[in-house]
Amino acid sequence: xxxxxxxxxxxxxxxxxxxxxxxxxxxxxxxxxxxxxxxxxxxxxxxxxxxxxxxxxxxxxxxxxxxxxxxxxxxxxxxxxxxxxxxxxxxxxxxxxxxxxxxxxxxxxxxxxxxxxxxxxxxxxxxxxxxxxxxxxxxxxxxxxxxxxxxxxxxxxxxxxxxxxxxxxxxxxxxxxxxxxxxxxxxxxxxxxxxxxxxxxxxxxxxxxxxxxxxxxxxxxxxxxxxxxxxxxxxxxxxxxxxxxxxxxxxxxxxxxxxxxxxxxxxxxxxxxxxxxxxxxxxxxxxxxxxxxxxxxxxxxxxxxxxxxxxxxxxxxxxxxxxxxxxxxxxxxxxxxxxxxxxxxxxxxxxxxxxxxxxxxxxxxxxxxxxxxxxxxxxxxxxxxxxxxxxxxxxxxxxxxxxxxxxxxxxxxxxxxxxxxx
Numbered sequence: 058x059x060x061x062x063x064x065x066x067x068x069x070x071x072x073x074x075x076x077x078x079x080x081x082x083x084x085x086x087x088x089x090x091x092x093x094x095x096x097x098x099x100x101x102x103x104x105x106x107x108x109x110x111x112x113x114x115x116x117x118x119x120x121x122x123x124x125x126x127x128x129x130x131x132x133x134x135x136x137x138x139x140x141x142x143x144x145x146x147x148x149x150x151x152x153x154x155x156x157x158x159x160x161x162x163x164x165x166x167x168x169x170x171x172x173x174x175x176x177x178x179x180x181x182x183x184x185x186x187x188x189x190x191x192x193x194x195x196x197x198x199x200x201x202x203x204x205x206x207x208x209x210x211x212x213x214x215x216x217x218x219x220x221x222x223x224x225x226x227x228x229x230x231x232x233x234x235x236x237x238x239x240x241x242x243x244x245x246x247x248x249x250x251x252x253x254x255x256x257x258x259x260x261x262x263x264x265x266x267x268x269x270x271x272x273x274x275x276x277x278x279x280x281x282x283x284x285x286x287x288x289x290x291x292x293x294x295x296x297x298x299x300x301x302x303x304x305x306x307x308x309x310x311x312x313x314x315x316x317x318x319x320x321x322x323x324x325x326x327x328x329x330x331x332x333x334x335x336x337x338x339x340x341x342x343x344x345x346x347x348x349x350x351x352x353x354x355x356x357x358x359x360x361x362x363x364x365x366x367x368x369x370x371x372x373x374x375x376x377x378x379x380x381x382x383x384x385x386x387x388x389x390x391x392x393x394x395x396x397x398x399x400x401x402x403x404x405x406x407x408x409x410x411x412x413x414x415x416x417x418x419x420x421x422x423x424x425x426x427x428x429x430x431x432x433x434x435x436x437x438x439x440x441x442x443x444x445x446x447x448x449x450x451x452x453x454x455x456x457x458x459x460x461x462x463x464x465x466x467x468x469x470x471x472x473x474x475x476x477x478x479x
Contacts, residue, residue, distance in 0.1 A: 222323045225471035229384040233427035236379045236390075242431040249418045250431040255399040259434075263408055266416035271362035271409075271446045273477040276321055277354060278314045278365050279331040281347040281440070281449075282340075285310045285369045286459075288378075293459040298337075300373050301455040306332055308459060313452050314367050316463040320470035326477075329358055348440045355443065363413075363477075364444035368394075369462065370454035378456030381427045388464035389453025392430040393418065396449075399436030406445050407438070413446040420476045425468050 242250035246264035253259055284302040286309045289295055295308035303309050311332045318330040331354060335347040347366070355361060370379070370392070379390035393414040398404035414432050421429050441447035450469070452462045 222319055223467070224320075224323070225467045226384065227424055227471070229425075230382075231425050231427055232382040233390075234378075234380045234382065234387070236377060238377060238379070240430050246415060247419055248422050249415050251415075251434055252431045253434045255397050255434055255436050257397065257399065257434075263411065264415055266412040266419065269409065269412050269416060269446075271413065272360050273363075275327045275329075275358065275361045276363045276365065276473075277329045277331070277351070277358065277361050277444075278318055278367055279333070279347060279350060279354075280310055280314060280335065280368070281343050281366050282336045282368055283309060283311055283332060283334045284337050285371075287369065287453065287457050287462055288375050288455060290458045290460065302336075304334070304337055310367055310369050310452065310462070312459060313369075313462045313466060316466040317365075317367065317470060320466055321473065324470060324474045326474075329354060329361070344440060348443070351440060351443050362445040362447075364441075364447040366439065366441075366447075366449045368449055368451045369457070370451050372454050372456075374454075375456045377454050378461075379430060379454055380457060380461060381425070383425055383428070383468060386464055387461060388428075388468065389457040389461040390430050391421075391428055391453075391465055391469060392451040393432045394439065394449035394451060395432060395434050396438035396441045397434065397436055398438060400438065402438050402442075404438040404442040406442055406447065409445045410441050410447050414448055417472060417476055421468075421472050424472060424475070428465070428468055428472075 240250070241252060243253040244251040244259045244264070246261060249264070251259060251264070257263075283306075284298065284304055286295065286297070286301050286303045287293075288301075289308075293308055295303045295305050298304045306312065314330050314332065318328045321328045331350055333347075333350050335350065336343040351364060369389075370377075379392075380387050381390050382388075395407065395411050395414055396404065397407040411432070411434065418429050418432065439449055441449075452465055
């Protein structure tokens with residue numbers, strides 16, 4: 058015998074309609090709540106830290122939460138949103154960019170967010186496909202920090218050994234190529250120009266590089282935005298993980314750091330070159346992560362004053378390629394970005410850092426006039442409180458090639474050698 062149950066179609070339809078209505082009301086409520094939280098988020102001046110790929114012990118997560126707890130004004134909802142949608146933090150932290158321009162130029166907020174989030178997804182896929190398990194590095198201890206004569210990250214990208222490197226020649230003709238973008242400045246000292254983006258009045262006393270007392274033997278090189286890259290060429294093609302960005306260290310600004318490191322080593326300097334990713338997989342929070350890297354490096358390399366954060370200009374336009382012809386070689390122009398305490402953060406070294414930049418640029422104007430664009434002085438400190446000769450050096454822009462960017466390092470090294478050994 059079988060028991061047969063008769064289904065009441067009317068009741069079933071009623072239940073389905075009721076359930077559907079409940080779901081619709083739920084999502085309406087959630088949308089309203091999310092809108093309110095997003096509005097609150099975008100109106101806030103504070104941004105919470107972003108979680109990054111970390112070791113299994115969860116130290117990075119704890120560090121992020123500790124940072125969140127230390128910001129009494131940061132709301133927990135902001136913290137969660139920052140972790141979930143890293144691009145949101147970038148919009149609230151444009152001053153992180155060590156450039157006169159921003160990645161937002163020519164983009165709406167929606168376009169920018171989509172670009173950032175899809176970029177991150179692509180980067181994660183690339184990392185998973187990579188056979189190199191060290192592609193994500195969040196610890197400077199992954200490199201050899203015990204030897205000041207070797208790079209913190211191994212220099213496998215070097216084309217030649219240090220003994221075979223060609224040093225820059227002096228007494229050569231130098232011609233600046235018109236980039237179409239005027240080099241505006243507000244101050245000058247002994248031929249060195251400065252674009253002052255702060256409220257400080259720059260006097261000759263502040264700008265004068267006399268009486269600089271620093272460790273001239275040790276040099277530290279790192280990259281807050283390690284994935285920044287250049288216009289691809291036949292010799293240096295690469296798969297983008299974002300607009301003018303790549304996780305391949307052979308083709309990013311890290312390769313330029315290799316060139317600088319090799320040249321300085323050949324001059325007899327002690328060099329540490331760290332190639333930790335600070336802007337991958339999340340761009341937001343790059344400066345916080347690079348600060349931790351530099352602080353760790355200073356534990357094993359105490360007394361290092363010359364700390365160079367090597368970047369390229371953020372202008373995402375292939376038509377902009379600030380360049381200079383030195384002899385018969387076209388190379389990328391350089392630019393110092395110097396931070397201050399104008400943003401309210403303690404920074405006792407900013408005037409010393411500025412003096413160092415002026416001194417280097419004085420020598421550059423003597424040897425290779427036009428190699429440097431005007432020094433950019435900003436309110437943000439860019440981790441430069443960690444050294445007495447700390448600086449950002451931007452090497453070219455997106456319109457330059459990797460060959461041009463690496464070519465500049467030969468001349469920068471010659472300038473540094475002249476400045477630091479005399």
